[in-house]
Amino acid sequence: MNDSPGWATPGSSPSDGERPGAPSDQPASGGPTWSSEQPPPGQWSSPTPGQSSGSTPPPQAPPQQGQGWGPNGGQYGSPYGGQYGYPGGPGQWGKPPAAKPGVIPLRPLDMGEILDGAVATMRAHWRSVLPITLVVATLVQVMSVLLQKYVMSDLVLGTDPAENFEEAISTLGTAAAVTIGVAFIQALGGIVATAMLTMIFSRAILGNSSTISAAWREARPQLLRMTGLTLLLGLGFALLAAVLIVPAFLARSPGLGVLGIFAAFPLATWLWIKFSLASPALMLEKTTVFKSLARSSKLVKGTWWRIFGITLLTGVITSIVAAIIVWPLTFLGIGLFGGGMSGLGSGTASTAWGALVLSGVGAIIAQTIVMPMQSGVTVLLYVDQRIRREGLDLELARAAGVENYGTTGG
Structure with a gap:
């Protein structure tokens, strides 16, 4: 052994x-x-x-x-x-x-030690951590910029209140397709990054360093299952939204739509935390998709609110860090290349090359820093739960x- x-x-x-x-x-x-x-x-x-x-x-x-x-x-x-x-x-x-x-x-x-452990790993093992997230973030943003440039520019944003209903639905459908496409690209990049970062963090717990090639060798056998886990969770949340929200759009009932959103949001949040430890369980226990979901559910049981609080705090911190980096470059790109406020009004600011590139650069920098922080907290939560219970x-x-x-x- x-x-x-x-x-x-x-x-x-x-x-x-x-x-x-x-x-x-x-x-x-x-x-x-x-x-x-x-x-x-x-x-x-x-x-x-x-x-x-x-x-x-x-x-x-x-x-x-x-x-x-x-x-x-x-x-x-x-x-x-x-x-x-x-x-x-x-x-x-x-x-x-x-x-x-x-x-x-x-x-x-405690919560401080989990957050500090994630940051300490980033500092001590930055030669392995940051190149992984930098490559993934760059590939994701390049694909996202191209998708937004050549698809979003074809969208017609109607301002006439009497606009044909079918045309409005078509526009919304195209925008939704772009959003789903960008999310799918980000998910694929996140799968690879999360898998490799999990291996690096697991070694950092033992005081060992890990190279990028070693992390890839250890993560590669589980990548297909990791992809299946991600797609299964995404499909589950999509079905939840379809059951609770889509009928309201088909019935053209705003009230029913609001009710569906209020019902879907807490249920989706509960499931999200319940299965939040499935990813490290899958990678570190070398188990299957459904067994990793069961393991996460078992480890989270009885401590849902604690894990929710730490996860929420991590999300708030990483969102603030990302906003500090992304928004100044985004506004600079709109001001220099997107036509300023008039460009925002006409919709050209979101498809100008200069604005897209500056926004993409900001997103690359932000994701390079934020991604390992989020992955590290998840891995350390998993380890903490197993220390407490096993x-x-x-x-x-x-x-x-x-x-x-x-x-x-x-």
Whole structure:
């Protein structure tokens, strides 16, 4: 077995929201009973002879195809010892010191530590992270600019209130097709970037660096499944919108449309968070599309609001960063090449080459910075949930070469 942490669905996992109080091979009295078919404990490489626990752990070999971070070698139980199985529990004075071989301490994380871990990975491993997002963002924006230039310029924006209804529907349909096309291009680029970034972040947790070629080799076997997961989620949200919103347009009922939007938005948000951890589960556990959805649902259960809050805060931060970069260049492009306010009124500002190029440059810079932040937070949320529920920190410490972890309080 390789030195990367094992990450497969356990045959019998702890109850939701609990960290087991004893190692899986010796459950405490009255504690959870583990499945007799639980896979045997994993074999982890120890530090080189004579190396102290405080020294830098040796680099771990990359996981081979078909192996991942699943509990194939997982032993579950609290590595902290004592009466309470987690740091900061009742009767404890805050969080005890924890091993930190990489960008996060190996214990349950708070919101600040998750955000800081994502930023720390970007700073420490920028030679691997930023080129990936830069290439993907550039390809996406080039395709988007060409699509907007040669499709949006053919749209007729009617201003006559008595405009023919069929013509208005045709215009809206074309605009929607352009929007869907741009979103599809972004989704494809996001699939590749997210898959590779997940591998880089997983190694950063262990204190190991990763090259672009290594990240690609590790991510490539799962890219087809990652694409299937993305398309399945997109299709699900599209069907949800079709069922709740489209009938209102067909019936020409604005009131029914508003009601459909109010019903679709909270339901879509709930599903979005419920399956938000499916991507790292798919990549790191080397599992299938439907199993990754089930894993995400299980990990999110009972902590939906916490994950929603952290995800929402990340979205707000990244949106502000992107706006600070994109909007000044967009307005500059409109002012210099798009005809200013008159160009906005006539619709030519959105299709002028200069305006499109400057806006695209701003979007490339913004996505290069924002994309790894979003991916990193998702991966660290996944790791945090497994630390809280499955004692994954014990396996991570072993994979990182931390000696005697879990026997003396971390």
